[in-house]
Amino acid sequence: MTLKISDLSYEERVQEGIENDFMRQAVASAQGRFRSGRETRAEEIGNWEDWRALGEEIRRHTLNNLDYYLEQLSDEVSKRGGHVFFAEKAEDANAYIQDIVKKKKAKKVVKSKSMVTEEIGLNQALEEVGADVVESDLGEWILQLDDDPPSHIVTPALHKNKEQIRETFAKKRGYTKSEKPEELALFAREQLREEFLSCDIGITGCNFAVAESGAITFVTNEGNARMVTTIPDTQITVMGMERIVPTWEELDILVSLLTRAAVGQKITSYVTAITGTRLAGETDGPEEFHLVIVDNGRSKILGTEFQSTLHCIRCAACINVCPVYRHIGGHAYNSIYPGPIGAVLSPLLDGYESHQELPYASTLCGACTEVCPVKIPLHELLILHRKKMVEEEKMSPKLEQLAMKGYAKWASNAAAYKMGAALARPALKPWIRQETIKKGPGPLKEWTVNRDFPAPAKETFRAWFKKRNKEAPHHDEDL
Amino acid sequence: MTKIYNRDAFLENIARHLGRKRQTKKVERPNWHVSPQHSVLRGLSQDELVDILEKQCQEIHTAFKRTNIENLPKTLHDVLSTYKTKSMVVANDSRLKRFGLIPLFNSLKDEINIHLWEEANGKKNQLIAEQADVGISFSEITLAESGTVTLFINKNHGRSISLMPKSYIALIPKSTLVPRLTQATERIHNQVKNGEQVPSCISFVTGPSNSADIEMNLIVGVHGPMHATYIVIEDA
Amino acid sequence: MKVSLFITCMCDIFSPHVGKHTVELLERFGCEVDFPSQQTCCGQPAFNSGYLTESKVAMKQMMRAFKDAEYVVGPSGSCVGMIREYPKIFAHDPEWREEAEKLASKSYEITQFLVNVLGVKDVGSTFEGKVTYHPSCHMTRILGVKNEPITLLKHIKGIELKELPIKEDCCGFGGTFAVKNSVISSEMASEKSEHVSETEAEYLVGGDMACLMNIGGRMQREGKKVKTLHITEILNHRE
Numbered sequence: 001m002t003l004k005i006s007d008l009s010y011e012e013r014v015q016e017g018i019e020n021d022f023m024r025q026a027v028a029s030a031q032g033r034f035r036s037g038r039e040t041r042a043e044e045i046g047n048w049e050d051w052r053a054l055g056e057e058i059r060r061h062t063l064n065n066l067d068y069y070l071e072q073l074s075d076e077v078s079k080r081g082g083h084v085f086f087a088e089k090a091e092d093a094n095a096y097i098q099d100i101v102k103k104k105k106a107k108k109v110v111k112s113k114s115m116v117t118e119e120i121g122l123n124q125a126l127e128e129v130g131a132d133v134v135e136s137d138l139g140e141w142i143l144q145l146d147d148d149p150p151s152h153i154v155t156p157a158l159h160k161n162k163e164q165i166r167e168t169f170a171k172k173r174g175y176t177k178s179e180k181p182e183e184l185a186l187f188a189r190e191q192l193r194e195e196f197l198s199c200d201i202g203i204t205g206c207n208f209a210v211a212e213s214g215a216i217t218f219v220t221n222e223g224n225a226r227m228v229t230t231i232p233d234t235q236i237t238v239m240g241m242e243r244i245v246p247t248w249e250e251l252d253i254l255v256s257l258l259t260r261a262a263v264g265q266k267i268t269s270y271v272t273a274i275t276g277t278r279l280a281g282e283t284d285g286p287e288e289f290h291l292v293i294v295d296n297g298r299s300k301i302l303g304t305e306f307q308s309t310l311h312c313i314r315c316a317a318c319i320n321v322c323p324v325y326r327h328i329g330g331h332a333y334n335s336i337y338p339g340p341i342g343a344v345l346s347p348l349l350d351g352y353e354s355h356q357e358l359p360y361a362s363t364l365c366g367a368c369t370e371v372c373p374v375k376i377p378l379h380e381l382l383i384l385h386r387k388k389m390v391e392e393e394k395m396s397p398k399l400e401q402l403a404m405k406g407y408a409k410w411a412s413n414a415a416a417y418k419m420g421a422a423l424a425r426p427a428l429k430p431w432i433r434q435e436t437i438k439k440g441p442g443p444l445k446e447w448t449v450n451r452d453f454p455a456p457a458k459e460t461f462r463a464w465f466k467k468r469n470k471e472a473p474h475h476d477e478d479l
Numbered sequence: 480m481t482k483i484y485n486r487d488a489f490l491e492n493i494a495r496h497l498g499r500k501r502q503t504k505k506v507e508r509p510n511w512h513v514s515p516q517h518s519v520l521r522g523l524s525q526d527e528l529v530d531i532l533e534k535q536c537q538e539i540h541t542a543f544k545r546t547n548i549e550n551l552p553k554t555l556h557d558v559l560s561t562y563k564t565k566s567m568v569v570a571n572d573s574r575l576k577r578f579g580l581i582p583l584f585n586s587l588k589d590e591i592n593i594h595l596w597e598e599a600n601g602k603k604n605q606l607i608a609e610q611a612d613v614g615i616s617f618s619e620i621t622l623a624e625s626g627t628v629t630l631f632i633n634k635n636h637g638r639s640i641s642l643m644p645k646s647y648i649a650l651i652p653k654s655t656l657v658p659r660l661t662q663a664t665e666r667i668h669n670q671v672k673n674g675e676q677v678p679s680c681i682s683f684v685t686g687p688s689n690s691a692d693i694e695m696n697l698i699v700g701v702h703g704p705m706h707a708t709y710i711v712i713e714d715a
Numbered sequence: 716m717k718v719s720l721f722i723t724c725m726c727d728i729f730s731p732h733v734g735k736h737t738v739e740l741l742e743r744f745g746c747e748v749d750f751p752s753q754q755t756c757c758g759q760p761a762f763n764s765g766y767l768t769e770s771k772v773a774m775k776q777m778m779r780a781f782k783d784a785e786y787v788v789g790p791s792g793s794c795v796g797m798i799r800e801y802p803k804i805f806a807h808d809p810e811w812r813e814e815a816e817k818l819a820s821k822s823y824e825i826t827q828f829l830v831n832v833l834g835v836k837d838v839g840s841t842f843e844g845k846v847t848y849h850p851s852c853h854m855t856r857i858l859g860v861k862n863e864p865i866t867l868l869k870h871i872k873g874i875e876l877k878e879l880p881i882k883e884d885c886c887g888f889g890g891t892f893a894v895k896n897s898v899i900s901s902e903m904a905s906e907k908s909e910h911v912s913e914t915e916a917e918y919l920v921g922g923d924m925a926c927l928m929n930i931g932g933r934m935q936r937e938g939k940k941v942k943t944l945h946i947t948e949i950l951n952h953r954e
Contacts, residue, residue, distance in 0.1 A: 223703025281634030363889025386765025
């Protein structure tokens, strides 16, 4: 499993993120742009809530009948000359693809952006069989040259600035021009054009497969996915098994939601639908096409309370509104899927042990749930993770367990509550100065590192109310 | 012969997790509870849709021209001049003749290297497209809302034409305009339902290629064309 | 109209004055206010931490405490929001489901109650000063109360309302998050504090004491003079 991207501890990763001023500024400004773009688009299209409801309904129906639609898809792809490989595990997918590379004696493989191939660690598998792998999405190419993992699922190099990119291009590819984004992009265009023209195999991900006709669609802006499905004679498409719609009519809805939620565009520059191999007389497109459908832990999520996680269409809207992500960046999540969706998905795919901090890396503010175009209740699923970790996995700290047992006793008995409330002030008395706690004990210690904490009031509300009721009804006593 | 590997085990496993037997009977799509897509830009005339397309072209960094069949050769010639075209690749479409473009191409032969997409050229087509300054093809369905041309790829209309040259010109018969993606996907869905063969590639193209991967700055022109022009033609 | 006050444990212990203002406001509009003394905490600290069993005993205590209430009104979007979630939590519990639904449907946050139940827009108060309002996440997103506080604040005489930049962003409190992830939490509070400064407001107003405790605690540590006020303090303010 290559979901994880670092060996550092959670605390170290968070600290690294918080100290990375450039990254934080870049993420903050990107979030600002995403926010206004998404809002404008949502307003323009009319009843956005209806769109979301429809998106959710389509996703739920599709997942509940996933076996049927995958069967239909594979039949249709097969009818159009494509091979279909169902891969239960990452290793199965990689082995199948390695096999094709070996059979084709392929030297160069060019990829378009794909999260699922990151997830299964395909690049490494390809290198193992001697293939030269080139990422062709601009952001992914930058990261590949620098051997850096993605920090965002739509704009993977969000954490890098143009000076860093210029330096990478200079060091790795002999680039001599300025750090102007246009010049950097032009250089990438020229360099990658060569790669497209000389590659043996093109590998893509898949935004949505259309079951009724066997079409595989890509929603992109740069045109690299079109390149790798136009030039090489062999095309391999890797898709997460849930990335499917019943018919072209549902494709409309999900593409419309995706581009608006992801980048605030009415549509991206290219929405490309490829069906099977090229037809007789055509020169563009593959003569050999393989569709690899990946489970890799997804089926375990089906039929559980977490099933809606598989509704995800990878738009990153939840990431773009998340205030926690803004401060710590994508790498702190230590998963190729960062942000709220990553915090829900990573433990499901890869277990709690490796990702136990993620369900807690959220204030449960609900911003993610509010923007999700397919209505995944992300913050509720984070609470559900916490519940599983506490009640089933017994992973919560002993001290916390004790505290919560105490809480239950306190909150289920008014007399105990009343006593506890009245004792709060005397208990904290040693730390109170001018009605403020500047350096607190126990759990308050963490709070008071950077913030003051108020002292409990001299008299609880209920004590005051009781007194007030005993006296005149319209009594205006000071607290 | 194509092959499907590991399907039964894979799908049985899915069914098991869904808590039921494998779904073997045809699944009917439900009637979705809401359908907001149909009310977007509903009831507009073709001319009103053209106006919306024109406005959207500003957002997608695309030049917009409006012309009729009579003036099309001149309009196209002007655009080719703007792009300082030395070579171009054109989808070999019967509409070239209907829209009176063959005489224009003949008259431009000395200035511009004109390649019609030829099946016989095989892979050479790609190299021609790669070297061309301009690619030209017709839109089958044009989406006013997003400013999108829909290209149905076939042996006379290569994928490369709208992808590899520096600039791309879409010829848009006014009759191809529809409100949005909904009408295009509906048409394709009906083709599938009627058992018609769907093209090997359907490309929804919206302006030139772009990227925001460097510091979220919008860069127009990455792997695909760096410039785009839409020419809407009165064809009533 | 009879109203039972839901004080919330935080206001009970740390900000009893908020309860006092809430009572006075309700009385000003003709409500007869009682305080069911069996009430404790809504269960949120345990629920949000994943301790469902522990949270449910608190919730049951609350359902018992407010069983006979006609209306339940509290000065917190977050705690009332929690109560509104009870039906979902007890959906498969035949013994408590009905009680959960009953309590949820009669519970209101104070501004929500004033505007939507009592039909009040102008409470007739006066408050001189520059004020910025922080809409708490749970008030807006869980409870769905967005415009009510603004409606009431706009009608206060003398008030100068300043829009808080990126107001919908969380302040970083998040219950145990503030302690478990205190580093991130205080960065978020700092950013809020900066945004408050940008408005040049003298007062930061909100409908949830927890957020105000967090942002206020940060501003106080930074030596800022901005005062935090619960919205009832302004609504109940008289010359």
